[in-house]
Amino acid sequence: MPVHGAGGSKGGIGRFFIGLIMMIAGGYLFLESVRVSNHFHMGFAIYSFGQMRITSGMVLIPLIFGIGIIFYNSKNFSGWFLCIGSLTMLLFGIISSISFRMRSMSAFELISILVLLIGGIGLFLSSLRSFDD
Secondary structure (H helix, E strand, O other): OOOOOHHHOOOOHHHHHHHHHHHHHHHHHHHHOEEEEEOOOOOOEEEEEOOEEEEHHHHHHHHHHHHHHHHHOOOOHHHHHHHHHHHHHHHHHHHHOEEEEEOOOOHHHHHHHHHHHHHHHHHHHHHOOOOOO
């Protein structure tokens, strides 16, 4: 009866788990070093068409009208269109205002994170290969 390793292949189970642990540790340390901030506020231009700027507050105006139309007649297509369109624009505006920054770290910390992450991916993927004896 053949013994199967990781992924049903004849790869190494030890490589699989060591690679998995390295990937998880490297991914955690990498994501821990990323700082997320945003610059979303009511005067922030989320869309620009030439010189015309659409701010996040302007997106709320069609939303308010859409909500009013829906409460007046819930079968009215234009109310639903205004609400869904405004919420979609607001969601994309919030997402596009997010910025990611790496915290300052030493070269040793960065190299350690990259070795754990990339080395773990390499070991993990090599464990899915068959090893011929």
